[in-house]
Amino acid sequence: MDSLYTDSIKRLIEQLGRLPGIGPKSAERLAFYILHTSKDEALALADAIRAVKEQIRPCKDCFNLAEGPLCPICADPRRDHNTICVVEQPKDLVALEKTGLCNWVYHVLGGHICPLDGIGPADLTIDRLIERVRSGQVREVVMATNPTLDGDGTALHIASLLRGLPVRITRLARGLPAGSTIEYANDKVLADAILGRQTIQ
Amino acid sequence: MLIKDQAICIRTIDYAETSQVITLLTDTYGKIRAIAKGSKRPRSPFGGPIEVFSYGPAVILDKPHAQLGTLTEFQPRFEIISGLTRNLQAYNAAMLAAELVDRFTKDHDPHPGLYQLVLGFLRDVVSGPNPLPATIGFQLGLLRQVGMQLVLDGCANCRRPYSEDWPAYYFSSSANGLVCRDCEGSFPDRMMLGLEAVRGLQDQANLASAGPVARSVARILIDHITRILGHQLRTARQFLQGMACHGSSG
Ligand SMILES: [Zn+2]
Ligand SMILES: [Zn+2]
Numbered sequence: 001m002d003s004l005y006t007d008s009i010k011r012l013i014e015q016l017g018r019l020p021g022i023g024p025k026s027a028e029r030l031a032f033y034i035l036h037t038s039k040d041e042a043l044a045l046a047d048a049i050r051a052v053k054e055q056i057r058p059c060k061d062c063f064n065l066a067e068g069p070l071c072p073i074c075a076d077p078r079r080d081h082n083t084i085c086v087v088e089q090p091k092d093l094v095a096l097e098k099t100g101l102c103n104w105v106y107h108v109l110g111g112h113i114c115p116l117d118g119i120g121p122a123d124l125t126i127d128r129l130i131e132r133v134r135s136g137q138v139r140e141v142v143m144a145t146n147p148t149l150d151g152d153g154t155a156l157h158i159a160s161l162l163r164g165l166p167v168r169i170t171r172l173a174r175g176l177p178a179g180s181t182i183e184y185a186n187d188k189v190l191a192d193a194i195l196g197r198q199t200i201q
Numbered sequence: 202m203l204i205k206d207q208a209i210c211i212r213t214i215d216y217a218e219t220s221q222v223i224t225l226l227t228d229t230y231g232k233i234r235a236i237a238k239g240s241k242r243p244r245s246p247f248g249g250p251i252e253v254f255s256y257g258p259a260v261i262l263d264k265p266h267a268q269l270g271t272l273t274e275f276q277p278r279f280e281i282i283s284g285l286t287r288n289l290q291a292y293n294a295a296m297l298a299a300e301l302v303d304r305f306t307k308d309h310d311p312h313p314g315l316y317q318l319v320l321g322f323l324r325d326v327v328s329g330p331n332p333l334p335a336t337i338g339f340q341l342g343l344l345r346q347v348g349m350q351l352v353l354d355g356c357a358n359c360r361r362p363y364s365e366d367w368p369a370y371y372f373s374s375s376a377n378g379l380v381c382r383d384c385e386g387s388f389p390d391r392m393m394l395g396l397e398a399v400r401g402l403q404d405q406a407n408l409a410s411a412g413p414v415a416r417s418v419a420r421i422l423i424d425h426i427t428r429i430l431g432h433q434l435r436t437a438r439q440f441l442q443g444m445a446c447h448g449s450s451g
Contacts, residue, residue, distance in 0.1 A: 020218060115296040115436040116212055116253065149252045152286035153296075160289050160443075186248040188279050195283065 009035065061132065063108040063125045065090050073097075073105055080104050085142040086129065086158065088112050088151065096144060104142065107132065112145055112154040121157060130161050143171040147192070202263050204230055204270070209256035209319060210277070211299040215241070222269060223251050224303060225259060228316040232306045235261050235270035247275045253299055254281045254323060281320075284327025291326040293443040294336040296436040297423075298322055301340065304430055305347045315346050333415040333444065334405040340422045341402070349429065352378030353403050359384050363399075370394045372402075374425040392421070416444050 005013065009031060017027035034042050058064070059071035062084075066072075073079060073093075083104035087093050093106050109124045121127075133141060141162060145151035159169050175193030176185055185193070204227065211232075212224035219241045224234050241250045255277030263270035285292045302319060306312060322339040326332040344350055355362045357378035371380040373388035379399065385391045394402075401408040401418050408415040423437050 113439070115293070115439050116300055118435040120439060148250075149254065149282050149286060149292075153289070153292045156286070156289040156292060157439075187277075188249055191279055191283055 058108075062106045063110060063128070064093055064106055078103075082137050082139045083142065084129070084132065084138055084140070085144050086155070087144045088146060088154075092144065092146075109145070109154065112148075112150045113157055114150050115153075124154075126158060126161070129158065133162060133165055133167055138167055140168045140170060143169065147172075147174050202265070203273075204233065204259075204261040204263050206230060206259060206261075207257070207316065208233075208259040208261075208275070209316065209323075210251055210253050211302050211319075213251055213253055221251055223272065225261070225272075226302055226306070226316055226319060227259070227261075229311060229313075230309065231311040231315075232303070232308050233261055233263060233270055234268070234308060235263075235272040237272040237275070240272075247272070247277065251275065251277065252282055254285060254295060255279060256281065256320065281323045281327060285323075288327065288332070290443055291332045293436070293440040294326050294332040295323055297336065297434065297440045298339055298343075300434055300436045301343055301426065304434075305343060312346050315343075318342050318346065331409065331412075331415075333412075333419055334401075334408040336440075337401070337408065337415065337418055337422060338405040340419075340426065341405075344426075349377070351402070351425075352376075353399075355379070356381035356384055358387065363403075365396065370396065370399045372398075372421055374428045394421075419444060 012034065013024075013027045013031045016022055016030045017024055019027075022030070034045070055067050056065050057067075059066040059074055060069050061074045062071060064071040064073060066074075068075075080103050084107050085093075085096065085102065085104045086107045086109060087096070088109050088111055090108055093108060096102050107125065107129045109126065109129070111119065111124055113119055113121055113124065132138065141158075143155040143158065145155045155171060162169055173196060174189075175196050176182065176189060182190070206227040206229050208225040208227045210223050211226050214222045216222045216236060219239050221237045221240045222234060223237050223240075224232060226232050237247060237251050239245060240247050255275075257275065257277045259272065260274035261270040262273055281295075285295050298319065302315070306315070318339065322335055322342075325335040329335060341351060351357075353363070357373065357376040358380055361381050361383075363379060367381055369382045369385075370393070371382070371385040371388070371391040372378070372394050373380045373385070373391035375390050376384070376388050379394075379402075380388055380391050395414065397407070397414045398418050398421075401414055408418065420441065423434065423441065427433060427437070
């Protein structure tokens with residue numbers, strides 16, 4: 001098959017094939033789409049890729065994606081800067097923001113602690129988070145790491161570093177998703193729901 | 202061969218987008234690595250991605266010459282994980298234990314009793330107030346399991362039986378245990394131990410209320426194990442740091 005294509009098409013197929021969820025067939029299809037589309041449209045894609053790689057950098061306060069020194073959330077004075085929600089990845093922040101329920105600011109850790117993989121606290125932005133809490137007017141830190149063993153381990157580690165500071169530490173609730181049924185919930189979800197049961201007001 | 206056994210997961214690695222390669226310690230067959238196909242799919246056949254310390258009955262299709270088996274069934278229980286996510290010291294100790302088991306065992310090499318040792322240890326650390334004595338007991342038990350038992354009932358060099366009347370007590374990693382005063386000069390790596398530390402090594406129940414001693418014993422064992430393995434443990438730093446923080450706060 002290799003000899004059927006010129007070098008530049010081969011290279012494009014190869015690059016597209018590296019994208020997640022794109023197999024060789026899809027890569028081929030996308031390459032031909034790009035080949036046949038107008039030059040403007042194709043170069044707009046190339047420019048968009050270049051722009052995110054050249055202009056996006058971490059926000060200096062929260063490590064969210066930003067195009068200037070601060071991300072749009074940190075730069076927004078209407079936000080509650082006294083409450084910091086701690087997430088693993090910018091993707092998690094986006095998911096929380098889509099609910100429209102959050103008016104807090106964030107701190108993006110850049111992953112989670114994973115002792116077995118040799119990923120320790122120093123590999124994340126934890127030091128900077130502690131500095132923010134120490135130096136600012138922060139009243140609450142909301143742990144929104146993933147509800148996995150390592151996500152929870154990361155939250156525990158951070159909570160241990162914040163102990164003694166005048167700040168409330170909370171964690172997102174877990175358990176049965178609204179609209180689901182108990183019959184079909186898995187053991188893990190049920191265990192969380194049982195342990196985290198709440199008083200009906 | 203179809204292996205049906207109780208198993209605990211001690212390591213997971215993501216494989217492609219929806220699967221994992223997991224390392225299981227089985228009760229009867231030792232350590233087995235297997236692929237858990239589709240474990241990360243929304244409708245995972247294993248009730249979600251498999252996490253370290255989930256345990257329960259497992260069925261593994263294990264082909265003789267393949268590097269990896271295939272996990273076909275696993276009905277994990279989560280109460281250990283659930284306990285670990287509430288206690289940082291227990292979490293750090295459990296991670297250390299998982300790494301130690303992985304490092305000290307070979308695939309398909311049965312260690313009767315090791316599965317129960319691991320599970321018993323994990324239950325102890327999630328239920329007890331102080332995971333340190335249990336962690337020390339686990340490290341000693343693991344060394345025994347893999348044929349590297351420390352000599353603690355006498356001098357590891359001259360075999361003189363241990364007595365609290367010894368004028369001084371030493372531990373030497375290269376001697377593999379306690380060393381008496383007549384022998385200590387032959388072991389440049391020896392360190393002097395207090396009586397409480399010796400008692401704690403011999404019986405971890407003696408460490409329950411001895412915070413600083415338990416910490417020093419834990420550190421000695423980690424150094425010893427690091428020397429045996431010939432390289433640093435990934436999980437040791439966090440375990441030791443957590444221990445130090447715990448100590449300073451009470
Ligand atoms: Zn920001
Ligand atoms: Zn001797």
